[in-house]
Structures are given as C-alpha cells and as structure tokens.
Amino acid sequence: MIPLPDTVLAWVIPAVVVFGVTAAAVAVAVWSVRRARRSPRARARAEADRTRAGSALVRLDDAVGELDLEVGLSGALYDGEAPAALRRARMIAQHVRDESFESFRGLDDADPDEVRRVSARIRSRTEEALGVVAGARAAHDEWMRAHRSAVTQVDAAGARLERLRTELGDPGALVADLSGRFDETEWQQAAVAARTASTALTSAQQHLGAARSLAADPTRSAFPELAVAERELRRAASSARALEEAHRLVTDAALAMPQEIDATRAAVAQAMRVRDDLEPADAERLGRELRAVTEELDRLIPLAARRPTATVEAIARLRARLDLALGDARTAQQRLRGARTALPGTLASARGALARAELAVAGAGADARVRLDAAQRELAAARRSDDPVEALDAARRAQRHAEDAQALADYARLKTPPADPLAR
Structure with missing residues (x-):
C-alpha cells in the first residue's frame, strides 16, 4: 500500500477532527432541543395552553346552546323563521366547535410543541366564532328592543310554557310506572328529570310573572326576567325529553x-x-x-x-x-x-x-x-x-x-x- 504524502495527512486529519467535532456538537444540540421540548417544564406549558383552549371551547359550546335557544325563540316571533344573522352565526359556531372538538381530541398523545400549536389554533378560531356569535346576538337584541315589545315577548313565552306544560302532562306518572315494575337504579334518572322539569316550569312561571309586571312599567326593563324565564323553559324542555328517553x-x-x-x-x-x-x-x-x-x-x-x-x-x-x-x-x-x-x-x-x-x-x-x-x-x-x-x-x-x-x-x-x- 502506497503511503499518503505528509501534506495530505496534514490536511485530512484536522478536517476529520473539525467535522467530527461539529457533527458531535450538532447531535448534542439536536438532542438538547428535543429534550427541552419534552421536558417537564415544556409539558407543563403545553398543558396550560391545552387547558386554555379547552376553556375557550367550553364557552363556544355553551354559546352554541344559547344560540340554539335564541334561534328557536326568534322563530316563534318571526312566523317560524329565525333572522338570517342568527342562523348564520349558529352555523359558523357549530362548524368551528365540531372541528375544534376533533382537533382537541387528537391532543391526548401529541408532543408538547404540537399541543401548543393546535391549542393556539383552537383558541384563535374559537374566539373568532364567539365574536361572530356576540355580534349577531347584539344586533338581534337591538332589533328586538326596537321592533318587538316586551309584552309581546312575554306573551309568546307564556304560550310556550302552557304548551310545554300540556305536553309534559304529569311527569310523576311515568316515574310511578317505572318504580312499580323495576329497581330504583332503573328509574332514578327518570325521577331526577321529572323533578327538574317540574321545578323549571314553576321557576319559569314565576319569572314570567315578574317580567309581565315589569313590562307594564315603561320606566323599567322586563328583559332580564324574561331571559331567565326563557332559560328555565329550555331546562324544562330538556328535562322533559330526558324523562321520556x-x-x-x-x-x-x-x-x-x-x-x-x-x-x-x-x-x-x-x-x-x-x-x-x-x-x-x-x-x-x-x-x-x-x-x-x-x-x-x-x-x-x-x-x-x-x-x-x-x-x-x-x-x-x-x-x-x-x-x-x-x-x-x-x-x-x-x-x-x-x-x-x-x-x-x-x-x-x-x-x-x-x-x-x-x-x-x-x-x-x-x-x-x-x-x-x-x-x-x-x-x-x-x-x-x-x-x-x-x-x-x-x-x-x-x-x-x-x-x-x-x-x-x-x-x-x-x-x-x-x-x-x-x-x-
């Protein structure tokens, strides 16, 4: 084997050393970055971001529920057709919520960087959707105050209450039917739903009475009491469905x-x-x-x-x-x-x-x-x-x-x- 010239060795050996040290340094740096991204501190930051995204998502889910109620109530006042702005806001909010649910579910096994990135996107889209909902509701409230009297809305809510009371009938009868045939564990859920429906109907009637009294006074607003009554009506309707189910x-x-x-x-x-x-x-x-x-x-x-x-x-x-x-x-x-x-x-x-x-x-x-x-x-x-x-x-x-x-x-x-x- 022919020996390499000294000049070649003098150039190759330092180059190998330099490249070797550089490669080792790069490997150590990459390892350090990856370790830092997976460190307890990084995971804690990612979990905090995930929690904030979850809170925003809960607010959006609640807003969708409230918007469902408002669209239904508006439909009762608009001959069965809710305003386009409310329907459009509900569609946007539902779409963002459903997609965000999917993204949030995928965070269970993700690495911290992915968790923070997806959480930020969820929060951004959720806040944007909440803004659309808030804007549509504010515009609708302003229109309602200008074009629909509180007395009209109270009367419409009272009609829905009586219709719901008729549809519900005697909730205790369904519970009695179950309790006479089955163990308590089988009808306990129905009993809770029946009590909740009855309580919500009573509460709605009380708040509607207060709203009706306020509506007769032009110096006072009946809308706060009316809003509470509407929520109680929604709770009663939901509990009635749960009882039947x-x-x-x-x-x-x-x-x-x-x-x-x-x-x-x-x-x-x-x-x-x-x-x-x-x-x-x-x-x-x-x-x-x-x-x-x-x-x-x-x-x-x-x-x-x-x-x-x-x-x-x-x-x-x-x-x-x-x-x-x-x-x-x-x-x-x-x-x-x-x-x-x-x-x-x-x-x-x-x-x-x-x-x-x-x-x-x-x-x-x-x-x-x-x-x-x-x-x-x-x-x-x-x-x-x-x-x-x-x-x-x-x-x-x-x-x-x-x-x-x-x-x-x-x-x-x-x-x-x-x-x-x-x-x-």
Missing part, C-alpha cells in the same frame, strides 16, 4: 331483554361449534372463556326482570368479550350473523350510556364534552351503516366514549361540587 330506554330494554338472553345463548352455542375445529390449546382457551360467559349470563338472569337496562348493558359487554375470545376463528358468515344478533342490544346499551353522559356532562369541562361529541358521532355512524359488523364496532365505540365522558364529568364534579343539588 329514560322511560323509553327502560321499557324497551324490558321488552328486548328475553331476546337478548336467547341470542347470547345461541352465540355461545355457535362458539362451542367453532371450538371443536380449533387446535387443543386454542380450544381450551376458548372453552374457559365460554364457561365464564355462561356463568356470568346465568348470574344476570334472576335480576333481569327488575334491572332490564343493566342486564342489556351487561349482555352487550358479554357479547364483546365473546367476540374478542373468538378472534379470527370464525368465518365471515359467522361474524356477520353474530354482529346482526349483537347489534340491537349494543345500540340500546350505547343509547343508555349516551343519555346518562348527556346529563352528567352539563356544565363539565372540554375533555368530557369532547368524549360526548365522539360518542354522538359514533352512534350516528352505527345507525347509518348498512354493514352489521361496522355498525357493531361503531356502537361499541360510542358506548366507550359515553362512559368516558360520564366518568370525566363525575370526576370533575367530585373535585368541584356543584352549588345546585339538582345538577347532580
């Missing part, structure tokens, strides 16, 4: 429960036939799961008549456990048949979980609301799907999201107990 969920579950039990037993029998074609080790594993599912089903049956919704929800979980145990051992036709029989009970279970979550999430933070939004989307997807397997998967995701939303709301409520006992 709670009653329907329990009675539907009671009717469907025998079929759900039979369908689960049939699914276990089918799984036993699948087990016969498996290798010994897989067959033994599946056999243990089948015995456990059968034992749990037998344990549920004695209480099923008194606890139908709890039984249907437990059966839905058993069907999911059975599908997990079977894995890929079934044919496509067997999976399709199993999904068709499991879907009705799972949809009912997801509806029940969603109804409970909607009550729990009222007044909760962004995390609970985002999970609730995901549950609503998945349940809608399950109902739209023509594929039973896809629909079943979506319904199960909806139930998980709804349960997560309720758990998050309950946890937040434990940390900050509400002042209003009816909020529990």
